[in-house]
Amino acid sequence: MASSTITIPANGAATLPTPGQVVFVGAGPGDVELLTLKALRALQNADVVIHDRLVGADVLALANPSAQLINVGKQGFGPSTDQEHINALIVRHARASLRVARIKGGDCALFARLDEEIDALDAADLPYTIIPGITAASSAVASIGQALTKRGRNASVRLLTGHDTKGFADQDWQALARPGEVAAIYMGLKAARFIQGRMIMHGANPDTPVTIVENASRPDERVIVTSLANLPDALQTLTSGAPALTLFGLAPRDTAISRHTTQSPLLSQELA
Amino acid sequence: MASSTITIPANGAATLPTPGQVVFVGAGPGDVELLTLKALRALQNADVVIHDRLVGADVLALANPSAQLINVGKQGFGPSTDQEHINALIVRHARASLRVARIKGGDCALFARLDEEIDALDAADLPYTIIPGITAASSAVASIGQALTKRGRNASVRLLTGHDTKGFADQDWQALARPGEVAAIYMGLKAARFIQGRMIMHGANPDTPVTIVENASRPDERVIVTSLANLPDALQTLTSGAPALTLFGLAPRDTAISRHTTQSPLLSQELA
Known part of the structure; x- marks a missing residue:
């Protein structure tokens, strides 16, 4: 071999x-x-x-x-x-x-x-x-054939958490609700309905794409493609306890290879 | 060895x-x-x-x-x-x-x-x-002993560029001007005076820490510690042509090891 x-x-x-x-x-x-x-x-x-x-x-x-x-x-x-x-x-x-x-x-x-x-x-x-290490957002977008920023679409991206010490995190939902915004939401599942409500209240398009990547880069990675309007339905399909990253404003490319590894390769090591 | x-x-x-x-x-x-x-x-x-x-x-x-x-x-x-x-x-x-x-x-x-x-x-x-790869923001904060997010300070971080196809990038400077905000600004040097002006116009504290990391993670890495008010002076000290990442809202920890490598180690390879 x-x-x-x-x-x-x-x-x-x-x-x-x-x-x-x-x-x-x-x-x-x-x-x-x-x-x-x-x-x-x-x-x-x-x-x-x-x-x-x-x-x-x-x-x-x-x-x-x-x-x-x-x-x-x-x-x-x-x-x-x-x-x-x-x-x-x-x-x-x-x-x-x-x-x-x-x-x-x-x-x-x-x-x-x-x-x-x-x-x-x-x-x-x-x-x-x-x-430093590779963060889940970089891995999740790679899996769906997208970048976090794109000329003419978004010159900034936000990495945010769905909840903090006080409960649901207070974020600038109004700014995120604007067309073309992209955010990677960490630990966002429990807060997903709250986030959806805030976004729609601030005028976000209900058709805004939302992609949830479970177990990013792992053998059991799963990509769930939905929209802001349908986010609650998508939540029903998630695997309990699996780490998940929510990409707001991004859908997978049609041509994306949804998983860039078929199997997490083993590494054997020896010390010389 | x-x-x-x-x-x-x-x-x-x-x-x-x-x-x-x-x-x-x-x-x-x-x-x-x-x-x-x-x-x-x-x-x-x-x-x-x-x-x-x-x-x-x-x-x-x-x-x-x-x-x-x-x-x-x-x-x-x-x-x-x-x-x-x-x-x-x-x-x-x-x-x-x-x-x-x-x-x-x-x-x-x-x-x-x-x-x-x-x-x-x-x-x-x-x-x-x-x-996916390690982005400069992750490497730059590691060098100054900081994290991009922190409980009780900021539950989100923005990664943004100082300029886009149309010139200086149009960003939500008002939101960034709030206390506790953290942003990593890529290719931000040419736009630094513009960004400074926008931030101060929107009420940002002139004492907000700004750290510029040149050549992050390389043997010639250099950390320039300044504030929003003193940013133009700091720009005079930069190395022409070196890649630089600007961390807005973060100063190095006193105890940070400013460079986590003393020398970029060589890797020799052989194919078995």
Whole structure:
């Protein structure tokens, strides 16, 4: 079988976790091949890998075999207790002079509560570094053959969340209701009826295309094509618990290959 | 020297360019280690690599040694002539049953004129697939220890361009002028004074932090920290011709490691 072997010299030392340092790693949307080379190296050089629920087993399998894996994605306590628990866990392992990789689904910079974890490290006077990852919006539009921006249509795109600490997030729905606007809505499903109501109240065209991409880039990716008017019906067809990204203002291209991988390829690793 | 070797089985066939098919590849912001594994595989399996000016020599060095490299980033004709020339070039090579990788800096989905190139392929009835990449905004915030969104501060972020086909892009400056807003402005330098004027006209605080990241993730990355009021002075210090991303509403964390790589590591490759 044809396979490619890549040798990565370890001369980018500053990118590797060092004892007592935390590397925040964006794992990308799910497909193990959407990991960056830098993320892979961090995983291979960590003593402890602290990961969310959405980081897949195939990604975690790339960690150093001797690394301790800690899943902090279990739901149990309330959200804020959980976050404080996670912060304390990261600090404790870094204080013990371990090389800590804190890996999150997607990109660390988007809806990932990165600031709260860095605040905890700052308070403990511990160093950190950040490796960016592919965010779900980039992966979801790639699957439907679209771009997030387009000359003559939209010179800006909004990435927003459907809910925040106070419940449904307060967004500038009026601005989004204008023709040609495009937004990628993270964690938008619970808020979908609320968002639909706000948009239509502000004069959005009910025929505005809406595409929901479930499990973007994963083997079980599913694309649901609907419109603002029909959004509530589409919600009935979703898979419970699956991560989903809502693309407001975009429909798939007719010619799009709806999934750009047929199977999430396995990566086998060896350390030379 | 410690180095890691990764063997990637070639069982993700759908992700590889096939004869007559075009794979659009996001190269990320510059650091070769911010390539995804999928992008690397596409480069290694292409007959022709059509690339922009901002895709670095170290990234292109990872292409199949027998691949033809075509630089379409040269400036010469007007922008629209250039784009038509690029479209025709892509179509011609795909029609010749070659495996074509069309590689762009950053993410294909953002300010990359992807739609125009796909339209040309659609018109020629040629298949394509898209591999997302790390966009400059994700890399720039990582360098300054910040996230693009934060609970209690901003539940949305705008990615926008400073100019479009008609000149300075018409954006919702009024909405951006509100406290707590965050935006990543691509190609914003020429429009910086225009943007500053619009923002202040709409009541933005002149002390709003503005951070410009030049050559994000590259060895020559430079972070310029300023404010909305002082933006014109900061512009005087920029490197001519360097790609720059403007982060509106964000200043670097005091504790941020301003560059998360000290040197862009080389990748050597061998095919097994």
